[in-house]
Amino acid sequence: xxxxxxxxxxxxxxxxxxxxxxxxxxxxxxxxxxxxxxxxxxxxxxxxxxxxxxxxxxxxxxxxxxxxxxxxxxxxxxxxxxxxxxxxxxxxxxxxxxxxxxxxxxxxxxxxxxxxxxxxxxxxxxxxxxxxxxxxxxxxxxxxxxxxxxxxxxxxxxxxxxxxxxxxxxxxxxxxxxxxxxxxxxxxxxxxxxxxxxxxxxxxxxxxxxxxxxxxxxxxxxxxxxxxxxxxxxxxxxxxxxxxxxxxxxx
Amino acid sequence: xxxxxxxxxxxxxxxxxxxxxxxxxxxxxxxxxxxxxxxxxxxxxxxxxxxxxxxxxxxxxxxxxxxxxxxxxxxxxxxxxxxxxxxxxxxxxxxxxxxxxxxxxxxxxxxxxxxxxxxxxxxxxxxxxxxxxxxxxxxxxxxxxxxxxxxxxxxxxxxxxxxxxxxxxxxxxxxxxxxxxxxxxxxxxxxxxxxx
Numbered sequence: 001x002x003x004x005x006x007x008x009x010x011x012x013x014x015x016x017x018x019x020x021x022x023x024x025x026x027x028x029x030x031x032x033x034x035x036x037x038x039x040x041x042x043x044x045x046x047x048x049x050x051x052x053x054x055x056x057x058x059x060x061x062x063x064x065x066x067x068x069x070x071x072x073x074x075x076x077x078x079x080x081x082x083x084x085x086x087x088x089x090x091x092x093x094x095x096x097x098x099x100x101x102x103x104x105x106x107x108x109x110x111x112x113x114x115x116x117x118x119x120x121x122x123x124x125x126x127x128x129x130x131x132x133x134x135x136x137x138x139x140x141x142x143x144x145x146x147x148x149x150x151x152x153x154x155x156x157x158x159x160x161x162x163x164x165x166x167x168x169x170x171x172x173x174x175x176x177x178x179x180x181x182x183x184x185x186x187x188x189x190x191x192x193x194x195x196x197x198x199x200x201x202x203x204x205x206x207x208x209x210x211x212x213x214x215x216x217x218x219x220x221x222x223x224x225x226x227x228x229x230x231x232x233x234x235x236x237x238x239x240x241x242x243x244x245x246x247x248x249x250x251x
Numbered sequence: 252x253x254x255x256x257x258x259x260x261x262x263x264x265x266x267x268x269x270x271x272x273x274x275x276x277x278x279x280x281x282x283x284x285x286x287x288x289x290x291x292x293x294x295x296x297x298x299x300x301x302x303x304x305x306x307x308x309x310x311x312x313x314x315x316x317x318x319x320x321x322x323x324x325x326x327x328x329x330x331x332x333x334x335x336x337x338x339x340x341x342x343x344x345x346x347x348x349x350x351x352x353x354x355x356x357x358x359x360x361x362x363x364x365x366x367x368x369x370x371x372x373x374x375x376x377x378x379x380x381x382x383x384x385x386x387x388x389x390x391x392x393x394x395x396x397x398x399x400x401x402x403x404x405x406x407x408x409x410x411x412x413x414x415x416x417x418x419x420x421x422x423x424x425x426x427x428x429x430x431x432x433x434x435x436x437x438x439x440x441x442x443x444x445x446x447x
Binding site: 001002003004005040043045070071074075076077093094095096097098119120121122123124167168193195196197198220221250 | 269270272298299300364365366368369371372389392410429432433434437
C-alpha cells in the first residue's frame with residue numbers, strides 16, 4: 001500500500017529558514033541544513049526547499065546550500081524558487097536535488113513544463129500553484145509569492161500543467177498559509193480527485209486533525225513549515241495519530 | 252573499492268553518489284568503458300524515458316558493456332527496467348538480462364495515480380541484497396512502468412497489482428525503488444550490494 005506523505009518545507013531567504021503568515025511577516029526559523037537533517041531523522045517522507053528570494057545574485061549561495069542539504073538527507077529532496085530554464089534545473093540536479101518545483105515561470109510560459117519533463121522526466125517536475133479563493137467562490141492562480149493575480153482558474157491551470165508533463169501538483173492556499181486554521185479542503189479535494197497525478201496540499205496545517213482532514217479529502221501528501229520548525233507538531237506523533245485514524249503512513 | 256556510476260546527461264545521479272558517501276564509499280560517475288570494466292561495483296541508475304536512455308547507451312556502445320559485466324551490477328529504477336527484456340515505454344527493446352517485461356501501470360478505472368510516487372512496502376525478500384532488511388520495509392518509489400514477477404524476482408511490491416520491486420540474476424541486481432532516497436533501509440541495501 002502506497003502511504004500518504006508528510007513533507008516539511010523549508011522557505012529559504014538569504015540562507016536561513018523563514019516563515020511568514022499569508023506570505024508576509026517573515027520570521028527566522030533556523031539553519032536549513034540542521035532542520036533538513038532533523039526532519040529526515042524524524043521520519044519525514046520528503047523535504048521541500050523553496051528559495052523565496054531567488055534573485056540572480058543569491059543563486060550561488062542557494063546552490064551551495066542545496067548541495068549541503070543533499071549530502072545530509074536520505075529522503076527525496078525537491079527544490080524550488082526562481083527556476084525558469086532547463087539549465088537552472090540541470091544545475092540543481094547536479095547539486096543533489098531529486099525534483100524541482102516551478103511556479104511563476106511556468107504560468108508565464110507553460111511550454112517550460114514540457115521542456116523540463118521532456119528533459120528530466122515528469123517525475124522530476126513539480127508544479128507549484130499559489131491559489132486564492134475570490135468573491136465568485138472560485139480559486140484563482142497568483143504569482144510572485146502571492147502578490148500578482150493572473151485571472152487564471154486554479155483547476156484549469158492544474159489540468160493544463162499535468163497535460164504538459166507535471167508529475168505532481170503542489171497546491172498552496174494563500175488564504176490558509178501560515179494561519180494554522182486547517183488546509184483548503186474544497187480545492188484540495190477537487191484537484192486530488194480530478195487529476196491523474198499526486199496532489200500535495202499546503203497552507204494552513206496547524207493540528208494533527210487538519211492533516212487527517214486533508215488526507216480524507218484525497219490529498220496524496222501534506223506539506224507544512226512552521227508547525228514543524230517550531231516543534232508545535234512532532235512528526236512521529238503526527239504519523240502515529242494519522243495511522244491510528246486509518247491513514248496509511250510509513251512509520 | 253572502486254565504484255562506477257554509469258553516466259547519463261540528466262537526472263539525480265548526484266543523489267546516488269551522496270548516498271554512497273554517507274555509507275563511507277566513494278564513486279565516480281563515468282561513461283568510459285575501461286573505467287566501468289575496471290570497477291569493483293557498477294551502479295546503473297537510469298533516468299528519464301526508456302527509448303531515449305537505450306539510444307544513449309547504444310550510441311556509446313554501453314549496452315554491450317553492461318551486458319558483459321561480471322562484477323556486481325545494480326540497476327536502479329529505469330536502470331532496472333532497462334535490464335529487462337522489453338519495455339512498453341515507446342516499445343523499447345532493452346538489455347535482456349532479466350527475463351521480464353516492463354509494462355505501464357493500468358489504473359483499470361480505479362482512482363490510482365500514475366506515476367506511483369511515494370513510500371511502499373517491499374515483501375517476499377530474498378537473497379543477499381536484503382540482508383538485515385525486514386520483510387515489509389518501506390522504500391521510496393517513483394515510476395509509471397513496472398516489471399512482471401517472474402523467476403528473477405527477489406522482492407515484490409503491490410500497487411494496483413503485485414510487481415517486481417527487485418530482481419537478481421547472477422551478478423546482476425535491479426531495484427525499482429530508489430535506495431539512495433529510502434532512508435536507513437535504502438542505506439542498508441546499498442551496503443549489502445557493496446558487501447556482496
